[in-house]
Structure formats: structure tokens, C-alpha cells
Amino acid sequence: MLSQSPFIAIAAFAASSLGVAALAVLGPAAIQGYQRHMNDEVGGQLRAQFINMPTSRLVMAAFVSAGLVLIVTLPLLPWPVAVSLGLASLAAPRLLVGFIRTRRQRTLIRQLPDALQALAASLRAGSNLGRGFELVSQRQPRPLAEEFALIIQRQRLGEDLEPILDDLHRRIPTEEIALFRSAILITRQVGGDLASILDSLGATLRERAAVEDRVQALTSMGRMQGRVMALLPVGIGAMLYLQQPALMSQLFTTLAGQALLGVIGVMTGVATLWIRRIVRIDV
Template identity: 50%
Template sequence: MNTLLSASGLGARLAAVICVCLSVLLTTLALRRAAVSYQNAFVLRATASLRQNFVVADAGRLFLSSLLLTALLGSTGYGLMGVMGALLGTVFAVVAPRLAVAYFARRRTRTFVYQLPDALLALSSALRAGSNLTKGLELLSTRQPAPLAQEFTIVLAEYRIGRPLAQSLSEMRGRIDSPELDLMNTAINVSRRVGGNLADTLEALARTLQEKAHMEGKIDALTSMGRAQGWVVGMLPIFIGFVLYQQQPERMSLLFTQWYGWIVLAVIAVMMAIAAWMIRKIVNIDV
């Protein structure tokens, strides 16, 4: 009887060990599959973004750099603030590459918009000199600086392989998120369909865009103090919290280890996000 009980107990333990091993194996396979899927999605998205912004970089190395940054910030946050710090550092490291790509895209778009009035004036002069629209766009692609020259080079390459010019200009509008391109595309498409003096239209559009850029520059200069104050107000609670944590680590650690501390942090984060949104709405004036 004792032998049967021992055998049954041994079998139960063996079954439990097998179940645990299978669970660990399945979990490992699932995590590996999820990691591979995330890596593939990251590489594809990063490759598309880099190509669109004409940045020569290896997406695989960027993924490895992102992993190293995640490990570094996560460990640093854990050493400074515990589990909550590790979580914050990991989230920031995951979001940082996307924020960097978005920043470079916005900067490239802003540079393109500032270059567009001079390019339209050059195109208008070329049309008045007797060149056709295709020859004028070719001059823009060879004599204008990047990124404007890069975008018009793509437009001409697509036009030469048989794609309609209107479609190529529309796709350039999709790559460059700028309403100024809508005006240029509309002027060119209307002129190609119903005729008219395209040179005068482009010159008037260029003058309008120059005035708009001049006004936006004045607004940026006048609202720069408000943006600086927004950054100071946004960083001040984080700085004060860090100083208090260094002075009273036991009391401040309750914010990261107790449920009511997490609620306080969530309320603070929501209020700071609302404040940042309101400041952004105040200082961003659409012309």
C-alpha cells in the first residue's frame, strides 16, 4: 500500500514537473515569436521612415541600439527609483526612436516649406524663359538644395516611367505633410487641364508663401518665451521630485511602491499632460 502511495506521489510530482516544463517551453516560444514579430515590424517601419526621409542607416543596427538603450535606461531607472523607474525608463526607450523619426520628418518638412517659395519663383522664371513644365521641374531637381531637390527628383523619375504628373505630385503631398503643396498642385493641375498663365500663378503663390513664412517667423519669435516657460513648468515637478527623493528616499518611495502612490503619480501625469496640451494650443498659432 505504501509502495502504491509512493508511486502515485512520484507520478504526480513527475506530472507537475512535466507541466511546468511544458508551460515554460510554450511561454518561451510565444515570447520568442512575439520578439521576432516586433523586430520585423520595427525594421520594416524604420526602413520605410528612413527611406522617406533620405537617411542612410541600417534598420537592424537601429533595433539593436534600441534594445541597448532599453536595457540601459531600464537598469538606470531601477537603480534610481525602483520598479517604477525601470518601467518609465523602458517605456521612454521604446518610444524614443519613434519620437526621433517624427522629429526628423517634421524638420525635413519645415525645411521643404521654407525652400518652396524660392523654387516656385525659379520655376516661374523658367516658364517665362520658354521652358515647359517638365524642364522647369528638372531644373528644380538639379539646382535646388535638399530636401526639395530630392522630392522633385522622385516626381520626375516617376513621370518618366509613365506615371501621370498629377499622381506623382499627389504622392509627394503624401510624403510631405504640408498644405502649401496643395496650392502648388492645384495650380499646376488646373493649368494643365484648362490652360492659363501658370508662370504668373506660381509667382503670386510664391509671394503669398513668402509673406506667410515671414509672419510665421514673427509668431515663433513672439511665442518662444511661452514655449520656454512651458518646458520649465513641465520639467520643474520632475526636478523637485528627484531632489525630494534624494533627501527623503523612504517617504518618496511610497509613491512607487504603494497603490495610493501610483494613483498620485497618475493624477500628476494627467494634469501635466493637460497643462502641456493647453500651453501648446496657446503658443501654436495657425497662420
């Protein structure tokens, strides 16, 4: 056994050296790839939401948050779990931008019925569609005013209305925007009373929003139960690890413990998705 100890030390040193060399080679490439992803994907989503924020700040915030997560979790958790949490925190900017996008879309859809009725009133008063868009952009709050202002700017540059509305639907891929786009384009092609159509569409969207609010209120308890059930195993496991670290560390160091963690993760994920599917009701 003593004669084997130098070989074990040499093997450990060689493995650690290879790990450091791989990190030195792959680290800069991984960082550059992450920066390109942030510039292309996250930066594009920010610009689509009229948010002027350089992606370099998001990259810096992501790395700072990853470092803080490692500093906090390394003394408390096994290093594979701490490193995994640190790497997972790099996805925080994308999740934050997705949350901002969803919230902005929800706010815009809530403002759309009032804007449609204001646009219909403007058409009845004798204004054309472009002047109606301009009035909506001036009198409606953000974020709807920003979208209509962008429509006016592109029309003044000579673009046709159809690709402008297509881009609007691409940025805000909701059924309400699709109905608004179809109402305007079909009326322009075949004719009709656009003011009455917009009035009817606004009333329909307002009734639909009321039904969605009622559904959200009725399913709020189920959604909260799903979140609690998903976080409960993690909280209990963390408390047990703080109380019995030697016993709980076997979950991360033994094959049986890792298999058990895998089964728990899969079952928790399936249960969470099941609950979300149950409480998600399309109106």
C-alpha cells in the same frame, strides 16, 4: 506566522516561475512584433525621407538604449519605474524619425518659394514644365532637389504627373504642397498663365513664412514655460527621492501614493496640452 512562511515562499517562487515562463514565451514574439513594426512603419518613413539606413541598426540602438536606461535607473528608482523608463526608451527610434521628418518638411517648405519663382522664370524663358522641374532639381539645395529629382525620374518612366504630385503630397502633407499641386493640375486642365500663378504663390508663401517666424518668436517664451512646468515636477520628485528614498518610495508602493502619482500625471498632461494649444497659432 511561522507556519505560513513556507507557503509564502512557495507562492513567491511559483509567481516568479510563472513570470519567467511568460517572459520566455512572450519575449520572442514581442521582439519579432517590434522588429516588424520598425521595418514597416519606421523603415517606410526613412525611405520616404531619402535616408538609406537599415532598420536593424535602429532596433539594435533601441535595445542598447533600453539596457543603458535600466542600468542607470535601477539603482536610483523603484524597479517598476525603471522598467517603465526602459520600455519607453524603445520608442526613441520612432520619435527620432518623426523629428527628422518634421525638420525635413520645414526645410523643404522654406525652400519652396525660391523654387517656385525659379520654375516660373524657366517657363517664361520658353522651357516646358518637365525641363523646369529638372532645372529646379539641379540648382536647388536638398531636400527640395531630391523631391523634384524623383518627379523627373517617375515622369521619364512614363507615369502621369497627377499621381506623382499626389504621392508628393502624401509624403509631405502640408498646405504649401497642396497649393503647389492644385496650381499645376488645375492649370493643366483648364489652362492659364502657370508662370504668373507660380510667382504669386511663391510670394504668398514667402509672406506666410515671415508671419510664422514672427509668431514663433512671440510665442517662444510661452512654449519654453510649458516645457519647464512639465519637467519641474519630475525634477523635484527625483531630487526628493535621492534625499529621502524611504519616504518617497511610498508613492510607488502604496495605493494612496500611486493614486496621487496618477492625479499628478493627468493634471500635468492636461496643463501641457493646454499651454501648447494656447501658444499654437495657425497662420
